[in-house]
Amino acid sequence: MTTVVDQPAGGLSDTQRQIVDLAREFAREHIAPHAAEWDRTRQFPRPVIDELGRIGFLGMTVPERFDGMGLDTVTYLLALEEIAAADAGVAVSISIQNAIPATMLTRHGTPAQQERWLKPLARGELLTGFALSEPDAGSDPAGMRAQAVRDGAGWVLSGMKAWVTNGATADLMMVMVRTDGPDGRRGPKGISTFIVPTSTPGYRAGAPEDKMGLRASNTSTVALEDLRLPADALLGEEGMGFVYSMEGLDAGRLGIATQAVGIARRALEHAVTYCAERKQFDTPLRGFQGVQFKLADMATRVAAARALTQAAAARKDRGEDIRQAASMAKLFASETAMWVTTQAVQLFGGYGYMRDFPVEKLFRDAKVTEIYEGTSEVQRIVIARGLYRD
Numbered sequence: 001m002t003t004v005v006d007q008p009a010g011g012l013s014d015t016q017r018q019i020v021d022l023a024r025e026f027a028r029e030h031i032a033p034h035a036a037e038w039d040r041t042r043q044f045p046r047p048v049i050d051e052l053g054r055i056g057f058l059g060m061t062v063p064e065r066f067d068g069m070g071l072d073t074v075t076y077l078l079a080l081e082e083i084a085a086a087d088a089g090v091a092v093s094i095s096i097q098n099a100i101p102a103t104m105l106t107r108h109g110t111p112a113q114q115e116r117w118l119k120p121l122a123r124g125e126l127l128t129g130f131a132l133s134e135p136d137a138g139s140d141p142a143g144m145r146a147q148a149v150r151d152g153a154g155w156v157l158s159g160m161k162a163w164v165t166n167g168a169t170a171d172l173m174m175v176m177v178r179t180d181g182p183d184g185r186r187g188p189k190g191i192s193t194f195i196v197p198t199s200t201p202g203y204r205a206g207a208p209e210d211k212m213g214l215r216a217s218n219t220s221t222v223a224l225e226d227l228r229l230p231a232d233a234l235l236g237e238e239g240m241g242f243v244y245s246m247e248g249l250d251a252g253r254l255g256i257a258t259q260a261v262g263i264a265r266r267a268l269e270h271a272v273t274y275c276a277e278r279k280q281f282d283t284p285l286r287g288f289q290g291v292q293f294k295l296a297d298m299a300t301r302v303a304a305a306r307a308l309t310q311a312a313a314a315r316k317d318r319g320e321d322i323r324q325a326a327s328m329a330k331l332f333a334s335e336t337a338m339w340v341t342t343q344a345v346q347l348f349g350g351y352g353y354m355r356d357f358p359v360e361k362l363f364r365d366a367k368v369t370e371i372y373e374g375t376s377e378v379q380r381i382v383i384a385r386g387l388y389r390d
Contacts, residue, residue, distance in 0.1 A: 027087075087216055101121065102118070151228065200228070233276070291347065312328070342363065
């Protein structure tokens, strides 16, 4: 059903409206009807991802000169919300690809790397991922221990990566490893980025993690077992990988915020419908003031989360620094998603706790938005530091 928290139509350009309509139609026809089954079976819907690639959604943020759609950030996020409202597990693959590998290759790739990797990525011919965290280095990525050592003109990578989205399904992985020796003496300045085709001998993905939510998204460990790469696999400058990853994560956090908005919006839509149909004491639930207040608060928070996220996206499109704004959007939207889905489960009552009803899945999907690409605690640190920036 349509609610007041659907994406605004009046303020959109013709291009934005066309993109949103395309995303909404695809999501309703090809994603939403299957989302519950993918969740139950932990099925990664690669054919659907590939089809999204064929219509351009895996290269939305890539400039047209590299075969991408060349969309501004606001338009990209408008489309991503439609995918997330249908299934956030699918949306996370779209978000990762557009935000992090695409950003890294566009900003720091050589012409040869852009021709070989960025253009196929933009055309949807390659699914990509981003390997930063390790079992002992989550919120402190600078504490990573995976290594790359020189071997003649090339490199040999070794170590373990954890919680890698698309780890077992991607064709190409952007991998962060140390290039300053095992003692990590240079800290963040000793980390470099490598472009790793996942078909390379020595790239070994673990079994898919059995997650609480986003179960249609493949997440796994990745072992780097004496993985040999040529010299041109190094992205940009040696020792700049941490900087590149933070640039990508600033953009990525807007994607996570939008996923959270999509989850919360969908939970609200289900709650509005249910409260119109479900009766207690011969009265629809929406007739009770307590329910009305709860729905009003849910709608207000969803609208506020979307506005904050789109404001940060507009800043990015103007070329402004978005580190603090992206963290604010991600923090508020993710906590909104968790709160709204909790309220939706409450409104559904006993039915809300059952897997036969959709809000239970949305509740589980919402939780990880408070964790990945920087926990809520990390976002608060980033925001607070921005208050005292010289």
